[in-house]
Amino acid sequence: MKVLIFTVFMILSKLVFAQNTITVSGVFKENYRAVRLSNEVNRLLFIKTKGHLKLPEYGNGYFLNLTKEDAARVGFDDILVIPLRSEIYQSDKNLVKLDLVQLSENEPSVFYTKQSKADSEATYGTKIFENPSLKDTVDWNEITQADLLYTKQWIDNLDNEKQVMLKSYILYDTDKGSGSSVQFSKIMMKELAKERLHRVNNLFTGDRREWTKKQWQVWFQKTINYQEPTLKDCNPNQHSISQIYKYNDGNTMIFGTDHSSGKIIGAQMLSYNVDRYQGRQMVVIDSSKDAKYDYYTGLQKQVYNIRAFESVDKNLYFFDYYGNWSFFEFYTVENHYVFKAKKEISIPESAGRRADSYVEQLQTSEKLTYAITKNDKTKEFYALVLKTQTGENLITRSLKDILGNTAINYRKNFELVDLKYGLKSSNDFVFGIKQGDEYYLVKTDEKLENVKCIKTTKALRHSTLFVHDKTIDLLKSDHNNLLKISFDKGLTKQLSEQHKSIENWYYDEDGLVVYDGSNYKLFAPLKLEQHSGIELLTLSSDLEITNKQCVYQFLPLEVPEYTNMMHLQYAAKVNNNWWLLFRQESSLKYVKIN
Template sequence: MNIKIVFTLILFSCLRNLSAQEKVVAVSGKFMEQNSTLYISKEVQRVLFIKTKGHFVLPEYGFILMLTEEDAIKYERKYLVIIPSKHGYEFNDSKGKILNLKVCQLTPDNPFVYCIKNDIISNDINKEFFKITTIKDTIEYRQVKGNQHKLTYTKEWIENIDNPKEVVIKTSSRNCGITGKYLREFESKSVFYKKSISHLAKQQLHYVANLFREIDRDNWTKKQWQEWFENTINTELKTLKDCNSKNWNKPSYFNNNFRDPAKFNLNSSNNQILRIEVNPNYKKYQNKQILAFDLEQGKEFKRKFNPKNIPNGIKAIESNNDHLYLINKHFKWFHYKLNTATDNYDLVSKKDILPPKFTKNKKRPPIDQTYTNLTNMFFTFQTEDTKEIYIVSLKTKNGETTAIKSITELTKRVDIKYDKKNSSIARLNYGSNTSQYFITAFGSHTNYYIIKMNSDLNNISLSKVSSKIQDKFTAIQSSNLIQFINQDDDYYNSGKNPKINIWTYSLDLKKVNEQFIPVNHHYNKYSSIIVKNKNGFGIVSTHRTTYLYQITYREFDNNKKLINEKCVYSNLPIEEIDSTNNLQLEYLKKINSKMYLFFNDGKALRFSEF
């Protein structure tokens, strides 16, 4: 589960062979009764595998510890999270009681994530089993039963993966029957059978392979297992400093709940980045309706709208000097000016963008897609009754509506085939906003089209395109070409070969070629930003490595060759990743010679410079 409070994380785990240099600290507190657990991540479990050299009981849940008053002051928070050694069974009788725990740091990037040395791992088999066991020895089934949590003696099991020696396994057989209304056990007797140590080893290593996806459990030889094990337990875990030193020593996070939708924009006159809540009139946003970030100085400025004129449902923003221009879901254009004395954005003027025939119904169609710069604003919408798709163009600085045209009108001289009643707008992203031309895509079923036009919605270019255009493509316009790029990857399907698709067109939308670039990770295409960069393009994406949750930037030249790849940000996710605590990319912009990325890490808004 996700914890609503801000807490620190302590790992109390069954670790052995910890370095004597690791600092041990003491914490005291008692366990909470309700909302008291979280499901820890695979990444943490793998780190524990390294720390214990493959000999531990796999922790699954963490328990929230309410600190004593003294420790709450010491650690500057009220709650910690303890991850116990044996699934928390040892804590069942501890709720409400003050516990004193001695713990040590897990990784440098998690200064309050700790583990504890514990040599008592299991009361089952010990190392002598692998040395002296013969066919004359009898082993209880429970001692050697494969278990997804008990990853003990991994090294020893690997060494015996080809061991043909047999042992006698003892288990029990129970006969049951129904007496009246009850199921009763009538007889229990011991059962003996032979198993090779090789069979037992493969059974146990099956669960190690479940934790590490790179293992080929069916085909690896003993030597491959041994090489993997030595490489794994000697892994030097990367830190954020290793990933991006520029992001290490700067104040790069802002302590608010930033999970809700927001719009970003670069004010090119002062190189400040604005972040505006999509619905800034909500009371919970009163302290962060508008945030202005001066990244060069590392400063954050809180601003707000004049309470009398707060827009709602913001769809797009542009800013220049002290002026702010925006459109909202009610098809209204707004012009605000910053009052530097009050830090309020005061309303200068507002206009209805559409004539009444489009807005007379209470239920207005949603704005599907926007493309804006300081000269023009474009957006699309689709009527609910006729399913007609409209494109709107207006002047950014005065709100004057330049043109409103339907797809039917724009394509009346072209023979196109699509089912209007089942049509949709394929939402494109834009890798830059310097062009004064607008590109969008529409269609139905297998018949999709890309269309390009100027600010008067004239000078039309049209081309049929694959229905894959719906799959999160980014349009990048340059001086002589237009490229449509997407990251074709099923983030949750490791069997699919990830690649980058690039469709290249001339400026009049004649197809030049279609290419793809194979990539080396399963990046999350739903958490990626593609931007124009020099003569090529760049992609920033999230992905999960064996031990880290990471953001990576890749730069490609005009020949589609990878020329630069760098780690932008990384962390060790303590809790299993879901939609409330993932890395959520928000905004990427180049300022002078530096790239800045805004993203959410859980509920905290961060930026990274690279």
């Protein structure tokens, strides 16, 4: 019976949308937010109406809370309505009835109001395009306002030298007062057309201000004939975990992979806002079951201010900012993690009071974890070698001693440079420091001996390190600029420096660089004319793009802000497939790339 009801519902839904227009009733609730519409939405409206529309006066869309009957019919409790007629006013009391058109199959809950003939006319009418003369009057305010009416006709008149009367207004301010007066002047149609198309030019990417009539006509036909792709066809293996972020939390999660179980783990760092994540600090994605994820609650204990973790044979080992080690054991039968132990990492008295020391940097692997702590009183830094699975401190040395025989002039006011580690196969500890205006890359062995260092550039900051058998590569995706600097394994010399600029980059977001055993790959966030998304780029040794693979695509509805943009978080290769995790609004989204 349930299958039959669902089938009937789907048929009704398809019939409703196949007719292009749908009539619904509902309330624009006062406590619902307005949506500032993106350029992509406005461009799509332009395409759907063939360049003949008035955009919303305030640039907003509004959520309509549907009646129960219409919600059941349409399949949504709330829909986003874009007003192409009069502006919408939110009121809990006014029940409205609207004729709507679906904007896109990619956003099935977004509609715009159907335009009537009166809505889509200007005071000057269409006669002006057929046989313009000085008997015709055009109001300058109508030419310069936000509507995009008669785009095709204005393009066709880009070479028309016939004149019409232009009505404009002069504002004045004198000692006797201020006011305005009406002025009439002659103007050629081609001048009006050029001014009228200025807003169209600004709506789309590229500069068409000096284009000929023919160029505009070709562009217009190509634009209105645009066939919107089904964006989800880019990669069907995409999933979302809703409400995992709070809007003002920023990047609050860290991630890792348990290769023995094929699971990807995300953990809230819990530096603050602890109560928000009670019972859901950790989320685990099962790579063997694409849509399967779990919050681990039950006997789970929260761990605060975590900075890194390792997952080994299904168990979790955490290191926090205050120098504590924690252990969670995975119970297979109950299918969740259980807190087992927490202890302070021992620090020798020579390093100062333990209560004054904080963890500044961590490099983890299954066996060993390297930590650098800073004593808040003495301002001294210490490097520690820890057993990942027990938290035992094997070795402690001050950075002053470690760097004593290097070219670095150690002073207390130096700072550690934030680095990411692309590979965990090396036993070497590699870190970066900034001394004054100079940057250094430093490498030691697992005994904190055999120290090597090399002077480099500020590009070291926020880069990802890949330690190979013969080289150490530094890669950095800084907006649309990809940088690769290679050093020999002994850090005696820089081997090369390469740059690559990526086209169509997504605002100021950074990409994620990974290594598949033979090639570097870049998860690149991209912004195109009508949609945004992510591609996986395979790179050659000289950073040329040898392959592109679509990872994710979407239609941006809102003007970009941090809270509604994509933010790439983590990528890992599990069971021969790449997985990418990224934040979008309050959701953690993840995709599998075959």
